[in-house]
Amino acid sequence: MRKAYSILLLFFYLFSTTELHELVKIPILVEHYYHHSAANNNESLITFINEHYFSGDIHDEDYSQDKKLPFKSNDNCVLATTSVAVNPELFTIVKPAIFSIERNYKVEKNIHFSSDYLSSIWQPPKA
Numbered sequence: 459m460r461k462a463y464s465i466l467l468l469f470f471y472l473f474s475t476t477e478l479h480e481l482v483k484i485p486i487l488v489e490h491y492y493h494h495s496a497a498n499n500n501e502s503l504i505t506f507i508n509e510h511y512f513s514g515d516i517h518d519e520d521y522s523q524d525k526k527l528p529f530k531s532n533d534n535c536v537l538a539t540t541s542v543a544v545n546p547e548l549f550t551i552v553k554p555a556i557f558s559i560e561r562n563y564k565v566e567k568n569i570h571f572s573s574d575y576l577s578s579i580w581q582p583p584k585a
Protein backbone atom coordinates (compact mmCIF):
# COMPACT_ATOMS: atom_id res chain seq x y z
CA MET A 459 0.00 0.00 0.00
CA ARG A 460 2.89 2.35 0.74
CA LYS A 461 4.23 1.71 -2.74
CA ALA A 462 0.89 2.76 -4.24
CA TYR A 463 0.89 5.93 -2.14
CA SER A 464 4.47 6.65 -3.15
CA ILE A 465 3.62 6.28 -6.83
CA LEU A 466 0.54 8.47 -6.37
CA LEU A 467 2.55 11.18 -4.64
CA LEU A 468 5.21 10.95 -7.36
CA PHE A 469 2.55 11.51 -10.01
CA PHE A 470 1.15 14.48 -8.09
CA TYR A 471 4.63 15.94 -7.84
CA LEU A 472 5.56 15.36 -11.47
CA PHE A 473 2.24 16.62 -12.82
CA SER A 474 2.47 19.79 -10.77
CA THR A 475 6.15 20.64 -11.20
CA THR A 476 6.90 19.48 -14.74
CA GLU A 477 5.21 19.64 -18.13
CA LEU A 478 3.97 16.09 -17.64
CA HIS A 479 0.44 17.44 -17.30
CA GLU A 480 0.51 17.89 -21.09
CA LEU A 481 -0.09 14.13 -21.32
CA VAL A 482 -3.68 14.84 -20.34
CA LYS A 483 -4.08 16.30 -23.85
CA ILE A 484 -3.33 12.97 -25.57
CA PRO A 485 -7.03 12.39 -26.42
CA ILE A 486 -6.97 15.72 -28.29
CA LEU A 487 -3.92 14.47 -30.19
CA VAL A 488 -5.68 11.23 -31.13
CA GLU A 489 -8.84 13.06 -32.19
CA HIS A 490 -6.83 15.55 -34.26
CA TYR A 491 -4.89 12.73 -35.88
CA TYR A 492 -8.13 11.02 -36.93
CA HIS A 493 -9.37 14.33 -38.32
CA HIS A 494 -6.16 14.75 -40.36
CA SER A 495 -6.23 11.09 -41.42
CA ALA A 496 -9.79 11.44 -42.73
CA ALA A 497 -9.11 14.76 -44.44
CA ASN A 498 -5.74 13.83 -45.98
CA ASN A 499 -6.45 10.37 -47.39
CA ASN A 500 -5.23 8.18 -44.50
CA GLU A 501 -2.23 10.26 -43.49
CA SER A 502 0.23 8.18 -41.48
CA LEU A 503 0.94 8.89 -37.81
CA ILE A 504 4.60 9.59 -38.59
CA THR A 505 3.64 12.20 -41.17
CA PHE A 506 1.16 13.73 -38.74
CA ILE A 507 3.78 13.94 -35.96
CA ASN A 508 6.37 15.31 -38.34
CA GLU A 509 3.96 17.94 -39.66
CA HIS A 510 2.85 19.10 -36.21
CA TYR A 511 6.04 18.80 -34.14
CA PHE A 512 9.08 18.91 -36.44
CA SER A 513 8.09 21.30 -39.23
CA GLY A 514 8.09 24.55 -37.31
CA ASP A 515 5.13 26.70 -36.40
CA ILE A 516 2.90 26.49 -39.48
CA HIS A 517 -0.04 28.92 -39.55
CA ASP A 518 -2.51 26.86 -41.58
CA GLU A 519 -6.30 26.68 -41.37
CA ASP A 520 -6.27 24.43 -38.27
CA TYR A 521 -3.68 26.45 -36.39
CA SER A 522 -5.98 26.96 -33.40
CA GLN A 523 -6.50 23.20 -33.12
CA ASP A 524 -2.79 22.55 -33.52
CA LYS A 525 -1.99 24.78 -30.54
CA LYS A 526 -4.21 22.60 -28.35
CA LEU A 527 -2.02 19.55 -28.94
CA PRO A 528 0.27 18.36 -26.13
CA PHE A 529 3.62 20.16 -25.82
CA LYS A 530 2.60 22.75 -28.44
CA SER A 531 1.82 25.64 -26.11
CA ASN A 532 3.43 27.04 -23.02
CA ASP A 533 1.02 27.98 -20.28
CA ASN A 534 3.70 29.01 -17.73
CA CYS A 535 1.63 27.68 -14.91
CA VAL A 536 3.57 26.97 -11.73
CA LEU A 537 0.66 26.62 -9.37
CA ALA A 538 0.99 23.38 -7.45
CA THR A 539 -1.78 22.32 -5.16
CA THR A 540 -2.16 18.80 -3.90
CA SER A 541 -4.23 17.34 -1.17
CA VAL A 542 -3.92 13.77 -0.11
CA ALA A 543 -6.21 11.93 2.26
CA VAL A 544 -4.20 9.28 4.03
CA ASN A 545 -5.76 6.63 6.19
CA PRO A 546 -3.99 6.99 9.57
CA GLU A 547 -4.46 3.29 10.28
CA LEU A 548 -1.96 2.49 7.53
CA PHE A 549 0.91 4.25 9.22
CA THR A 550 2.39 3.90 12.65
CA ILE A 551 3.77 7.03 14.15
CA VAL A 552 6.40 6.30 16.74
CA LYS A 553 6.41 8.93 19.40
CA PRO A 554 9.84 9.93 20.66
CA ALA A 555 10.77 8.78 24.11
CA ILE A 556 10.57 11.47 26.70
CA PHE A 557 12.96 11.25 29.62
CA SER A 558 12.55 13.26 32.74
CA ILE A 559 14.63 13.59 35.82
CA GLU A 560 12.85 14.37 38.99
CA ARG A 561 14.69 16.64 41.31
CA ASN A 562 13.42 18.05 44.49
CA TYR A 563 14.71 21.50 45.23
CA LYS A 564 14.29 22.72 48.72
CA VAL A 565 12.93 26.22 48.82
CA GLU A 566 13.55 27.93 52.02
CA LYS A 567 11.20 30.54 53.19
CA ASN A 568 12.93 33.90 53.26
CA ILE A 569 11.92 35.53 56.39
CA HIS A 570 13.64 38.83 55.48
CA PHE A 571 11.57 39.46 52.41
CA SER A 572 8.59 41.65 52.84
CA SER A 573 6.15 42.55 50.11
CA ASP A 574 5.28 45.68 52.00
CA TYR A 575 8.67 47.11 51.09
CA LEU A 576 7.92 47.05 47.30
CA SER A 577 4.52 48.60 47.65
CA SER A 578 5.79 51.39 49.85
CA ILE A 579 5.89 54.88 48.35
CA TRP A 580 9.16 55.75 50.08
CA GLN A 581 11.85 53.96 48.18
CA PRO A 582 15.42 54.95 47.29
CA PRO A 583 15.99 56.69 43.91
CA LYS A 584 16.48 54.40 40.94
CA ALA A 585 18.85 54.94 38.06
Ligand SMILES: [Zn+2]
Pocket residue numbers: 490494510520523524
Ligand atom coordinates in the same frame (compact mmCIF):
# COMPACT_ATOMS: atom_id res chain seq x y z
ZN1 LIG B 1 -3.38 19.97 -37.47
